[in-house]
Amino acid sequence: CAGRTDSGVHATAQVVHFDTPIDRGVKAWELGVNSLLPPTIRVTKAIVVDDKFHARFSAVYRRYNYILHSRPIASALVSDLVTTQRRTLNVDGMNEAAQFLLGxxxxTSFRAAGCQSKTANRCVIDACFSQRGEFLVFSICANAFLQHMVRNIMGSMLAVGGGAKTPQWIEGLLAAKDRSLAAITAPPQGLYLVEVGYPDDLLSPAMLVKPPVLASHN
Structure with missing residues (x-):
């Protein structure tokens, strides 16, 4: 698969590949596989690819959204799809802090203790916060991510947004390369894998699906 998601994390654009000698139409694969999957997992599109394609290693970037629901009382309807944020956050400060992530x-300060990656170097292409109705969305795109990287970043961004830390604190965390100095890990339910990029635009924008709570927001 293109990205390994933690328990409780969602994906609207997960990509998997498999090799098979069976020749059948893509629609038959979609219907057949879905008939065997639990209701929380669905194949939305099947395509035939070159035998050199690899869902994980052929990817050139991934994008995640972390969705905060800004309200005083958690919603009973979407509590497992978002992270409720009861405090008023300084979004401008969070966006200022997000710029230190680029490049x-x-x-290391944002990787899980058990992360098995040989290197902590990653290239973040863009990172920003945007308000969409009641939802505050953190969008971050990188060539790849470390285990718990987005959730650890989000935990520290909440410390900035809540006023406990300054935006420049994020810059200091990156320089320190010490996970113990950063904030706690944000909960999993607000996190979504929303896009995986491949050479030659293998996946068209029309194939991407928004997180359901954002379906009515541009």
Whole structure:
């Protein structure tokens, strides 16, 4: 698969590949596989690819959204699809802090203790917060991510947004390369894998699906 998601994390654009000698139409694969999957997992599109394609290693970037629901009382309807945020956050400060994430650098301060990656270097292409109705969405795109990287970043961004830390604190965390100095890991339910990029635009924008809570927001 293109990205390994933690328990409780969602994906609207997960990509998997498999090799098979069976020749059948893509629609038959979609219907057949879905008939065997639990209701929380669905194949939305099947395509035939070159035998050199690999869902994980052929990818050139991934994009995640982390969705905060800004309200005083958690919603009973979407509590497992978002992370409820009861405090008023300084979004401008969070966006200022997010700019320190850009470029290729060492993200040791935001990797899980059990992360098995040989290097903590990753290249973040863009990172920003945007308000969409009641939802505050953190969008981050990188060539690849470390285990728990987005959730660890989000935990520290909430410390900035809540006023406990300054935006420049994020810059200091990156320089320190010390996970113990950063904030706690944000909960999993607000996190979504929303896009995986491949050479030659293998996946068209029309194939991407928004997180359901954002379906009515541009």
């Amino acid at each position: 290729e650098q060492d993200f």
